[in-house]
Amino acid sequence: MYMLDRSLIAGLPPFSGLTRPDLDLILEKARSLRIAAGQPVFEQDAEAHSFFLLLDGHVRVVKTTADGQQVIMRYISAGQLIGIATALGRLTYPATAVAAVDSLALAWPNEAWHELAARYPAFAANTYKTVAARLEETNERVVDLATALVDRRVAHALLRLIEQSGRKTEFGIEISFPISRQDIADMTGTTLHTVSRLLTAWEHQGFVKSTRKRVTVVDAQRLLDHVG
Amino acid sequence: MYMLDRSLIAGLPPFSGLTRPDLDLILEKARSLRIAAGQPVFEQDAEAHSFFLLLDGHVRVVKTTADGQQVIMRYISAGQLIGIATALGRLTYPATAVAAVDSLALAWPNEAWHELAARYPAFAANTYKTVAARLEETNERVVDLATALVDRRVAHALLRLIEQSGRKTEFGIEISFPISRQDIADMTGTTLHTVSRLLTAWEHQGFVKSTRKRVTVVDAQRLLDHVG
DNA sequence: CGACACTTTGATCCGATTCAACCATCGTGG
């Protein structure tokens, strides 16, 4: 086992405001792991042993219902924590986290959490803010699901995705990881068929551009206006 | 202004594990307020100045969309905190809180938060657990909205309500505050018409019993089985 | 190059909203 370098995590939001010796101590307790695209980081209902920091790649957090339907709760990009609900008292993971592309993460055993939180209040505070921000974001999603028609929900999902992990290209802003029609449907409570029809229509109108598993938003403002 | 008695908050979840002198100090910073049924405790988008503890009554937390549609995010009952997202960094309230019945609450200025959290780690920890629990609950709701048909969503809402604030009666478990068809519709993303039809059908089948603004679940298990 | 995963598009069907009308209950003030 080689020593992890503090440059890996310096500057990331969860560790902002910590000194270099602090970072070294925090890293001492971590192990790093590589996750191939399509592989799980952790699985729903499994005993929660660790929490994670995504260093590179993209992970989608998915809940599966008793009858097998899937809902994508969120996409996590590099620099963000996952599996932290468990650090705050849960015994099992509430969802499955699957790598959308080959990814790299750090893992800490749950026991390390209290220690870290106690010793580095800034780390704890950052984490709580993350949880609070996710709660608020999820609340917005409930409002969307409860009040908006499918086209609006899909548009909002795309706009959230490019905001959280968009990459500027020649034609607009592209979602920076592969995402299928089915994935978008699983984020918005609809079917791949409906998503396909919407994207085709929007492409004709010049709002978006897409190919297999890649989506680019050409004109976010007009897309937003279009769905009201 | 009279002194608030520590018996008001001793034993409530947010303050569990605190000593009596601690409680007195905490109460010193609070003011109490009476809210008449239908009146707001705080309003969406207003500058957040305080967080609250509901001592008696019931409050519903409502988000209103730009086009005026309402979504009831949750009902808060006595002993629970409200308006805490703001204590964790927000500048405005993300929703409106309206008293469902005449209610009584304590209010602390937001500045008191950091002080209390620093001095009473148990209070802080309890609060973070609350936020984490609400996130998980909201996640479940997203899954429900994204995957379940209306009858299931309404059934789940009723079961959640009787679990969180049910009162045992002769006929079953009654939701312990007045709630209209429209309110239930606003919790589940449907219309009062559909809720009315469902309740009527369920009443014929003996699962529930209801009158104006009062709903009793007669047989939770059979209702749950019925909607799959 | 073939198999598989992903995407498109048409036709049909259904759950739930919308539109419409009416009834019941509550609170209030003359």
Next chain:
DNA sequence: CCACGATGGTTGAATCGGATCAAAGTGTCG
């Protein structure tokens, strides 16, 4: 105290947004 307006609830009919069913096209990778 009762009349009346307001709020809440019921129920039918028409309509529609999307799901479902069905089938064929296309890009990708081993």
